[in-house]
Amino acid sequence: MPVSTYRLQVQPAFTFDDAAAQAGYLAALGVSHAYLSPVLAPAKGSQHGYDVVDHSRLNPEAGGREGFDRLSAALGEAGLAAVADVVPNHMAVPTPASDNAQLWSVLKEGPRSPFASWFDVDWSVQDRAILMAVLGQRIGQVLAAGELSLDRSGDPFDGGPVLRYYDHVFPVRPGTEDLPLAQLVDRQWYRLAHWRVADEELNYRRFFDVDTLAAIRVEDPDVFDASHALLLDLLHSGQLQGLRIDHPDGLADPRGYLQRLAEVTATGEGGSSAWVVVEKILEGEEVLPQDWPCAGTTGYDALQRIGGLFVDAAGAEPLSGQYAAATGDTRPFATLVDEAKREVVEHGLYAEVHRLVELLSGICHDDVDLRDHTRRGLHECVVELLVAMERYRAYVTPGEPAPAESVEVLEHAASIARHRLPAERQDTLDVVVDLALNRVGSPDDERIAEFVVRFQQTCGPVMAKGIEDTAFYRWFRLSALNEVGGDPTRFGTAPEEFHSFAARLARDWPATMTTLSTHDTKRSEDVRARLATLSEFTEEWAEALATWRELAAEHRAGELDARTELLVWQTLVGTWGPGPISAERLLAYLQKATREAKDHTTWTAPDEAYESAVERFATGVLGDEAVLAAVAEFVELIAPAARTALLGQKLVQLTMPGVPDVYQGTELVDLSLVDPDNRRAVDYAERARRLAALDAGSEPADLDDEKLLVVSRALRARREHADVFTGPAAGYAPVPTSTGNAVAFARGGVEAPGAVAVATRLPVSLERHGGWGEHTLTLPEGTWRDAFTGVEHGGGPARLADLLRDLPVSLLLRVG
Structure with missing residues (x-):
């Protein structure tokens, strides 16, 4: 299990060799594992890697297998290992399409392709063709303008004919190459269409509303094996030691996928499986399903609680009034969320909703008891239920009784939807909910099982596109709270709430990942910390x-x-x-x-x-x-308060239960915005220079140095005292303080913890109340040395003014 990770965005501008060049620096910083963005071959020029086109090759633009082997060797020499991002849900629909061999085969041969089972395509559409909505105008206009042409020897796989449309290239179905062009186009296993057609008629499942990312059916054992073979080889050879799973909610069966992954990564008979964390967004008080065999989440749940410690709840009301006065908008955030989700359901995800309604209509038509539920009524109920859902997924598995929590989640959504539907739709809503919960119908009806799965696969995109990618960009009372997995109406985290959350992690998910910045965060941790002080x-x-x-x-x-x-x-x-x-x-x-x-x-x-x-x-x-x-x-x-929040949230993240990830470059102050801004080049030479100066005894020269000091000393403490922070003995206990302006906790054994972390919070209110004065916290018995200053303190009551004289944070390590 990693002790800590450092996220590296591998891409053409930062290759495996570039990453290898930083192995020594990462070791000096104190991390145990390099955490790599997706390493498999993506679409050409990809800056992120989540658009995989070939599961059998490592990213050729980052150096391919040879470059990856050099990276592995460099990490090993520095005493480090690696974990990598995995994209099981989708592949790219690249330009040209031939860059994706499996997709090319399906476009050419249709359902007869040996790769037809890879993609989640609805072949029941009228023309039995995959919609390729890439045209700049309608197909008739494209043909009339002569923008489509036949190239009789352009197929990169067999030299056969292809259709060309500017940069797009498509295969030609065997036996149709001599037809007149209009007929040839009409006889393919794909349908070329205007790009605006996609949202209404797309017939393959995609990642959210991104047409160029086609979902794959990793629930098929053959697809799983083929798409994971190289990654598993890297795991078994020791070149990877863990996996981060991208968007598991998009899978047909997330639990089944993780079970399969645990089985194939287990070492030896009865051996433990690889460390695996999942990019799971937990809403409100939702917790990760206990039957998911993984180490935990990628840390958005922790991010929200940590950041909340440094937001003053008393600022909510005045900031709300100021926002309303400045914008004239007095609507509650929930109203904006409802509006945004409805727009997404009725427009951007219309094709997905249409597919759900088609399934329901067929199920109801074939059941005499359900036949009078109309297509229109079913559509209205599906729309309202999706808008009302407050979770990314309900975790219902076809053929199994729905878990009690899933029933509660769906019935709560139904209670909201019920108020938005007329009386004549209430019975129809009941039918939709019962089908979504697998409570009615024949257990042998594959359409019901498909509806159960597809409904859940649609909930996530509605939440993500409606809230994170729409509503979060419409409401700015305090934009620091508009974060992935966050809730802008949740204003502040009390220390008691944080302690309860952290203790639960230590008990249930001790190896989960924690984070403050990722490639998906709307604002970097330090931008959020500064904005939090506005409260x-x-x-x-x-x-x-x-x-x-x-x-x-x-x-x-x-x-x-x-x-x-x-x-x-x-x-x-x-x-x-x-x-x-x-x-x-x-x-x-x-x-x-x-x-x-x-x-x-x-x-x-x-x-x-x-x-x-x-x-x-x-x-x-x-x-x-x-x-x-x-x-x-x-x-x-606001700079002094921002400094306090910036250093405080970092220390909390690095020392609380879980495996902390440091996003590339954020060991110094990083003031980045949403991608691609957060993928800018990192100046590692400057970071190495600063770290060497601190190690040589120089005092921190600025806030960059102070953050680097906190990050490096905390990471080194974790590595040198791994049993205090990870493993079965790494407990968690709040440390009593006489003021709510400090949050403190102990890590390690219950009787004799090995570390105590202390952070200042809400420094403005602290100053208004006269500063630390005689406020204290109670240290466990023993002698404690501050990892940042080297000052030693005895056990028992300790003055916060003494502990936090030089920095607003302290990491105390037991001496001896």
Whole structure:
């Protein structure tokens, strides 16, 4: 099991050899495992690797097998190992399609292809063809314009004919190559169509609403074996020692997949399986299913609780009032979520909903007791049930009784949907819920089993696209809370709540991953930490906003929405370094944010006037010295509090139960936004230089050094005292403090813990109450040395002012 991981984004610009060059630095930093983004061959030029095209090869643009072997050797020489990201749910639909050999075969041979079972295709559609919605205009217009052509020797696999459409290439079904072009196009196992057709008529399951990521049926043993063979070889050879599973909720049977993975990764008879964590978003108080054989999640549940420790709950009401006053929007966040999910269900995921309704309609038509439930009624009930679902999945398995929690989740959603449906639809809703819970119908009806699975596979995309990728971009009371797996209405985490959560992890999921930044986070940990301090500076924030808005009046076009403007100000504050964020980065982010919001402009129908107004405002602000001076003054005001939150949340993450991951570069202050901003190059030479200086005895020169000190000393403590932080003896216990402005806990044995972590929280309220004064915490018996300062303290009551004299955090390790 890893003691800690360090996330590396492998891509053409950061290859396996580039990663290998940092093995010595990672070892010096204190991590035990390099955590690699997907390593299998992705679509050409991929910057992230989640668009796999070939499971049998390692990423050739990152160095291929030879480069990976060199990385493994370098890690081994440095005393490190590796874990890797796995993408079991989907493959890329690349351009050209021939880059995906399995997909190419299915496009060419249809259901007769040896790879037909790989893809989740609905072959029951009228023309029995896979929809390829890639055309810039309707098919008739494309043919009339002569944009399609037949190349009689372009097939890369057998030299046969292909169809060409600009950069797109498609195979030709054998025996159709001599037909007139229009007939030839009509006789293929795929249907070429205008790109706008996809949302309504797509007949293959995809990743969320991304047409270029086609789902694969990893529940098929042959597909599992073929798609995991190389990864399993790397595990069995020791070149990988763990796996991170991407989006398990998209699978037909997540539990079954994890069971299979545990079986094939077990070492020897009765040996333990590989360390596996899953990218599972847990909503509210939801917990990971206990019957999932894995180590835990990738850490979004921990991220939310850790960040909440440094948010002042008292700031919720004033920030809500300020937001309403600034934007004129008084709607609760739940209303925006409902609206956004409904838009996603009725538009972006229309094809998925249509497939569910088709299944229900067929089931009901063939059952005389259910025949009077109309297609329209079934559609309305499915829509309302999906909108009302508050979880990514309900975990119902065909052929098994639905777990009690799954029944509760679905029936709660039904109770919400019931209020939105007319009286004549209530019985239909009951039928839909009963079918989703596997409670009615013939156990031999494969359509019911398919509906049970597909309904759950649709819940996740509705949640993700509706909340994280829409509503989160429409509501900015405090954008630090608009995070993956988070809830912007959940304002702050009390120490008692955190202790309860951490103790549960230590008991149930001690090897789960914890994180603060990932490739998917909307804002880096340090941007969120700075913005979290606004909860303590509510009056100053309101005054600053009023001043900035007045100073920036000349840059504000009439089209600019007040919510977008508020996002600009929060982004400017959150990303302020030695100066403001660059125009290039800010404009790219704002374009993404406004298009994701879908209020004024979208990816598919950009509104040039609105986007120009946003660009004019942003560039105007960045070029206005008076505005920037005012923002700089405010950033300086909140800097001490931001420092406290930044260092505090990092220490908590690195020392709480679980396996902490450090996202690339975040051992220094990192002020990144959502991808691709968070995939910018990392200056490892600068990090190595700073670490060497600290190791040579230099005092931290700035906040970058302070964060590096906290990260390196905490990671080294974990590695040197692994039994204190991992394994069966790594307990967790709150350490009593006389004030809520400190959070402290002990790790290790219950009777004689080996480490105590202490972090300051809400420093503004602390200062208002006179500082630490005589406040204390009670250390376990023994002698304790601070890993950051080297100062020793005795057991028993200890003054917080003494423990936290130099830094707002302390990591105390037992001496002897």
